[in-house]
Amino acid sequence: MKKNQTTYQSADWPDQKQPIRRWLLTLVTVLAVGLIAGACLEEDVDRTFQGPYFVRFTDSSLAYKESYSKPIAIRVHNAGPILNQPITIKYTVSGTAREGKDYTIVGTKGTVVIPANKSFGEISVKLINNANNILESQSLTFNLTSVEPTSLQVGFGTGEVPIGKAFTLTIQDDCLFGGLYTGSLTVNQQTATISDVAITSTDCKNYLLSNWNTGLLTFNAIKAPLTFIDNGDNSLTIPAQASTNLGSTDTLSGTGAWNPRDRKITLNLRIKVALTNPARDTTFAFTQTYTPQ
Numbered sequence: 001m002k003k004n005q006t007t008y009q010s011a012d013w014p015d016q017k018q019p020i021r022r023w024l025l026t027l028v029t030v031l032a033v034g035l036i037a038g039a040c041l042e043e044d045v046d047r048t049f050q051g052p053y054f055v056r057f058t059d060s061s062l063a064y065k066e067s068y069s070k071p072i073a074i075r076v077h078n079a080g081p082i083l084n085q086p087i088t089i090k091y092t093v094s095g096t097a098r099e100g101k102d103y104t105i106v107g108t109k110g111t112v113v114i115p116a117n118k119s120f121g122e123i124s125v126k127l128i129n130n131a132n133n134i135l136e137s138q139s140l141t142f143n144l145t146s147v148e149p150t151s152l153q154v155g156f157g158t159g160e161v162p163i164g165k166a167f168t169l170t171i172q173d174d175c176l177f178g179g180l181y182t183g184s185l186t187v188n189q190q191t192a193t194i195s196d197v198a199i200t201s202t203d204c205k206n207y208l209l210s211n212w213n214t215g216l217l218t219f220n221a222i223k224a225p226l227t228f229i230d231n232g233d234n235s236l237t238i239p240a241q242a243s244t245n246l247g248s249t250d251t252l253s254g255t256g257a258w259n260p261r262d263r264k265i266t267l268n269l270r271i272k273v274a275l276t277n278p279a280r281d282t283t284f285a286f287t288q289t290y291t292p293q
Contacts (some may be wrong), residue, residue, distance in 0.1 A: 026243070045099075053080025054153045055089055055144065056164020058120065060227065063170040066102065067129045067179030069293045074142065074167060076112050077120035087114040089121070089154075090146045097138035098170050103127050129292070131174045140169040161228075176203035177230065177258060177265060181290040185214035197290060205230050212269065213245070214288055226252060227265070234258045238267065249274040265290040 058075040078198065089112050097103055106124035110172055114121040144154045144165050155162025181197045192215030201207045207230065211223040224245040229237045236256030243252050256267040271284045 005192060022277060028250055040172045047281070052151070052153050052157055053078070054085060054156050054162075054164070055079065055114070055147050056155055057142070057144070057167040059167065060164075061168040061170065063172060063177060065172045065174040066127050066131060067174040067292075068127055069129070069180055071106060072127070072169070074123040074125060074169065075120050076114065076116055076123065076144070079164075081157065082117055082119055083149075085118055086116050087121070087152065088148045089144055091123070092143050093140065094143070095138065095140040095168075097140040097169075101130060102129060102138055102171055103140060123171065127171060129174070129179060131178060135175070136173045137140050138171045138173075140171065142167045142169070145210060157169070160200070161277060173200040175207070177201070180293045181265070182293055183212070183214050183288055183290050185216070185286060185288050189287070193293065199290070209267075209290075212267070212288065216286070226269075230258075236265070236267070239270065246271065247273065263292045 030261055040227055055078050056078060059075050062072070062074070062253065064072060086132070090110060091112060092110070093099075093105070099105070102235050106126055107219060112121045112123050125140070146153050153162075155165030157163050158270055177199050178201060179199060180195075182193055182195045183197045184191055184193045186192075194211060194214050198210040199207055200210075203222045209226050209228065212226050213222050213224045222245055224243055225240060226238060226243070229239065234257060236258065238254040238255040239255060240251045242248075243250070246252065251272045253272070254267060254269040258264060258265050267288045267290070269286055269288060273282050273284065
């Protein structure tokens with residue numbers, strides 16, 4: 001019996017070149033990825049900041065009420081390596097605010113120094129409280145003009161106004177009694193005081209005092225607010241009002257006065273307490289003085 005014989009042509013054999021082709025394709029892909037990665041790495045290195053280093057205002061603007069009594073620090077910093085020598089920066093001042101009437105500059109006007117081995121210096125501005133119940137605002141603009149050593153530059157960028165070269169301080173007018181005060185109460189020749197008592201108003205007639213607790217309540221940490229009214233003749237009225245720090249049926253009221261010479265506020269407070277045993281009302285009266293800080 002004759003066996004079947006099958007003859008294979010070369011075209012019928014599996015292509016032995018396929019593994020080689022796949023290997024070559026893989027090699028080309030790896031080389032391409034390597035070239036791309038190398039290009040990205042080189043580009044990242046090129047992005048490294050090479051300078052020049054510069055000085056600038058830390059902030060671009062700030063706003064304070066004219067009743068703010070603490071010095072305002074306007075910071076100028078060195079955006080570069082810390083130097084072992086002082087950096088002297090010159091600046092100019094302009095704006096609608098009036099020097100000597102709305103503000104004063106503490107120290108040498110026109111120059112701010114970053115000390116050696118430090119990263120920043122400060123311009124110190126003190127506001128003058130000339131509140132007159134006219135709620136307007138003034139502005140004060142500082143511009144950096146030059147710096148020593150000259151290896152540094154003023155501001156960042158080459159535009160018309162480089163970043164960080166200018167700073168604006170807005171001085172917001174405040175109401176007559178607005179600001180921070182120190183409250184005091186004297187009882188039996190002993191005086192208790194509290195600081196940073198804020199008095200604020202949105203219409204210069206009705207005021208909010210943030211804390212009248214000059215050691216009167218059980219815990220000094222309790223902040224007890226009250227409201228009072230400006231009568232327009234240096235006298236004040238404290239309308240009867242409840243307080244969450246008193247009993248639910250207790251009320252707080254009184255009168256007061258403002259001294260235009262030293263701007264001190266005197267409050268004559270009355271606390272009406274409803275007692276249950278025996279059932280009667282008792283009034284406690286005391287006088288507090290609030291001195292501008």
